[in-house]
Amino acid sequence: MHNFQYKRVVAALISVGMVVIGLESTQLASAEPNSINQSNADLLTASMLETATNQQGLDSQQITELKSIASSTWNFYEQDVDPTTHLPMDNLGPGNEKGSYTSSANIGVYLWAIVSASDLGIISKAEATSLATNTLTEVKSMDRYHGFLTQWYDTATGKRIVNPGQGNCPATITPGEKDNCNFLSAVDNGWYASGLVVVRRALPHVSSLATALLSDMDFSVFYDSRAQTSCNVNSTLADNPPTGQQYGGLYVGSDNASDNMYHNGAQYSDPRISMYMGMGLGQMPGDVWWKTWRTLAPQQCDSDPDFTSWEGQIPQGFWTTVKDPISGGSFNVFEGNYTYPDSSYTFLPTYGGGQFEALMANEIVPETTWGTKSYGIADRLYAQVQIRYATDKLGYKVWGISPSSTADDTGGYNAFGATGKAWGNDCTATANTSAPLLAQGANICDDTIESTVTPHASFLALDVAPQQAYDNIQTLMKDYPGIYSDDGGFYDAVNPTTGSIGHRRLVLDQSMIMAAIDNAVNNDQLKQWFASDATSDAAKKVLAAEDMGLVDYAKVAAKKSLTIKNAISKVTSAGITSTVPNAASVKVLSKPQGAHLKADSVQAKPDGQLIFPGMSIPGTYQLQVTYLRNNKTVTTQTDVIYVQPAPTATRHSVLHVANDKESSVRNDVRSANAPQLPTVNPSNIDWKKTTVTPAASNPSSASVSVSRSNDSVTFEGAKTPGSYSYTITYFDDLGQSVESVDTFIVASTAQANPSGGSNSHPAHPSSSNPDACKGTTNSISNHRQGTLASTGSQIAPMTVFAIVTLLIGGSICSLKFRRNH
Template sequence: MRKTVPARTLALACALALAAGTAPAAAATPAASAVSVASAVSAPSSVSAVSVSAGSRTAVLRRYAADTWRSMTAMVDPGTGLPADKVSGDLSVRAKVTSPTNAGTYLWSTLSARELGLAGRRQAAARVGRVLDALGRLDHDAATGLYYNWYDPATLQVVRAWPDTGDPVRPFVSSVDNAWLAVALTMVRDAVPEQAAKAGALLSRMDFTAFYDPEARPDAGTGLMTGGYWPEKPDGCSQETDYAHTGTTVYSTCHRYGAMSETRIVSYVAIALGQVPATHYFGLWRTFPDTCDWGWADQRPQGAWRTHQGIKVFEGTYGYRGMRYVPTWGGSMFEALMANLVVPEERWGARSWGRNHPVHVAAQIEHGLNEAKYGYWGFSPSDDPAGGYREYGVDPLGMDTDGYTSDEERTSTDPGFGDCRPAKPEPGDYGDGVVTPHASFLALRYAGDKALDNLARLRAGFDSYGPGGFYDAVAVRSGRVAKEYLALDQGMIMGALGNALADDALRRYFTRGGAERRLKPVLGVEEWDARMR
């Protein structure tokens, strides 16, 4: 989703002691319910998780929300109302680029701020309105109503040269980025009456069939989504595509999104809008099959073929330290849980996602505390404290053989693939683990006390907290801190806090209507063998 993440790491190749804050507590919110986070995950042996009262927990989360909201507002260009991709740790320097995802996360952060009393109703509506007005002025693909990946938030022009380096940027229409914007527009249409018509008009012109390849899974009888397309032929791999059968040629990515990663949001949006068949959900791979044809994948799964609504599904799971789970692509927290901010997967899919999400959280805790012995946990793509941006995760939680790793040294594991590929020895030790606070916030729903404890220890142990809340990432052995705030990561924090403190407000705003009517029936069908030890 960000420029510096290699495309292959986001897709299948052609196949997140209680801390006291310094900011004043936020104003009371009449509509906000008591925080509804649980401590459902059993603590690994080395965890000393705090147990806090609901009132204390709420006060801490509200303080985190107030500070995080400060960083989101600091990203906003005063002339256009659009947020930048990121802002410096002192909140003084904004990036000169933005994306559809950035606009989306700022819109739902504004709704969270309204729900929590951090922004008044009129102020929130005005902020939302400025974003919608800017979106209406942006150059976009008129045939599909979809947006390009990078814009200058000050001038609203499409970015054609990267500001920091001058490197050329070829305009690209990203399926994931447009999906996150569509999510936010759906929320605004439901939650902000003053702006409902504008949001609805922008949403109604977005055509996600431009990304749908109906022939991508002929073995299953359904299709998959592409990563996006270029209006002009790029260097490297691309495929000529007549999108939406309009007679217009674009150049689609050669990969298709097929893993149960954050990219599933594209499928969710397209299904919710009624633009692709709901059965497309069953075309996503839980794991690849257990044959040597797929022996390049991270590990050999356990599972069986089943048929759901006419679609053949291999319901496989991976294993890690006695746990079973459906993996993501790279093994990161945001891949597992970002979509869950807006879709109540654990309720609609109680026997699938409801089992799977707690295991991913437990496995991240297990890795950080007991396997790698960092003393902290929460691995997800973030700023690299050594410079730049990088993907981080827990390698065995992903399908990619070269999955995301948790340290700067890229210490990986390879459990092999049965007789198809021999296992490699386990690492003797791990290096400088990189932990990002947004991963703990994503885990609040499943390990509330442990997430709060992890955040409090990060704050106490490092210079990891500034005027806009937690900085983006901490290398826990060197002590280096990435002192920036990213719209994507701060937006995930605001989303998690808005749900936790305001009775799942963001989920309600997204799911009323097409999402519940079309998505809920397919999410509730399966029963995954996901379990903790």
């Protein structure tokens, strides 16, 4: 499968295939002085609230159609599975070509397909039991190490092979050899293990065999258990490894640390399945989840690699401390994300821009249910990025770019992905803010990287955008009729520009389609099988413990109108004739208390454009938009809009400082949080812009600097006595601003700050030696405790406590004061 490699600090992140990595960063274009245009708002608002249940996502006609597709897809396996060994071949086609080799991943997802066919009623449970038993009996006789399968096996014999078409491996493994004959892939064996878990829950008569194979596995061999540090890497070890992460694999008879084996350093990728399995089996600690990066992490220590030049974008985000629900330990995690260009929408990028990198794990692990503030929302957002980019930016009629066969009959394969190349990126572009990429490390030097659409990507999106995914499936069948046949379902690839089709089917991709249909029409049945196993407990815990700060709503400043564009459905459920809406209606589902928003004040147009009026009361507004054709409903969308109040800050601070001494104050800038929506730690808000305006009356040109990490203002000192005032203006992501005036009074001799800051009650010294505390301090930091409560437009009063510690003449003095706002 696809792995993320971490070799060394200087030349790290070498990719052996592909991988995935993976708040608020906005550039909003003003259409007029009181209007904000968000043409990409449907990234989050078009079907973003749809759930995985068929009751909310798909009607009975659509369910019937998907079941028919599953039946055709199942016909593929009748041709693909070797009749002697019962192993699934990697691929069939074009023509009579057969990829008569297999892998641990292929076996694992074939087990998914067997269970899905049984769930869907295509085969009986007895037949499913027989198929799974035959395959696993063969697997039990195959060469395995630590319970795992090596890279490739001949499907006719069950023997290990070097590579497809390169012959058998030696009968015995020579320790130290570095080839596929003795390589154990962590990600591929993770998919294999997931298949065993599903089979033992869904097919009771296969349970003992599947459990025995699962019990042989030891995922601890893939975990880097060496000492961790508070940095991103451990610089005390050779090659600065990111200890605590998962290795990408293991060469049998070798030692990963000595071999400098690469790490799966990026979590939003297919290798996370082996982390789920390793933690679930109790063979990896929860550390592996938190030490692995969402996006590449900013430097925490001088010894950490600077990933800036490696990124598709410079990630936005925040550091947060997460308590591991498995071990109870605390970990510093960077919740990073990318921003879709020309919009305010953040998302978690994959490594190569491929759909299955992001969404494949969700077909087994209920990420959308368990990770509502983590990978559940990341999965929904990523699907919308793919949809918008392919249809709007690339101009394709269909979407779904993911690693697949090439769209021809050469039998080739490529790591296709939605990379952002269309924004003018050339082959050298990285961290390019003028033309940012959508993927972490895609090969944008490949001019064909965005040329191909694969059907499996649409099926993976049925869980997170069911109507959009279903419509896309129908468009593929209608506009590219050669891509589908009853004897095996969808072929693997189409070039949406030329219409060229690759007449090849992969067991990996067909099995994703089977699993996705089972989940879509049977209320997440495949996920339920996994969730019913004790192995799933760890995944449930870590997904629930995390808040990535991602949001699936559009937002706008108070009193500003907002224009969004919904990606409306234009294909009927039968998939035969195109249906373009000619009318639209709006219903207000919810609004903040006291808000006077009526449906007729929201302008909805048949083309998907929605104009939300400026509202003075901040909070969450939920709208339902129905698109009609001749008074018949074509589709219904839900739009969630958050009216964001202006930020707040400490309005005025006064500090007395010694002559020519540096001093600082924290202004404690905050933004109110949206009720009913994910929150961001206010102390970690990354302000888009700050300006400093010195007072004209300042005695000299002494300057100040502003820290964007903690809102502190540092006065660099002055020799000329007097009062120095500075107006600091902070701008949030929507351009709203707040000012704080900070005054530093410089005396020729040191004087204590008598009040601890303006608007403060007198300070009360507290020390066993009060006389020792007389004097001055050069720095006072005011830390606000508690949270900002927002109800409508009213900001609840808060009491602020601060403790200032003075070290004077060897004595520690604490000044306690409180301040009411």
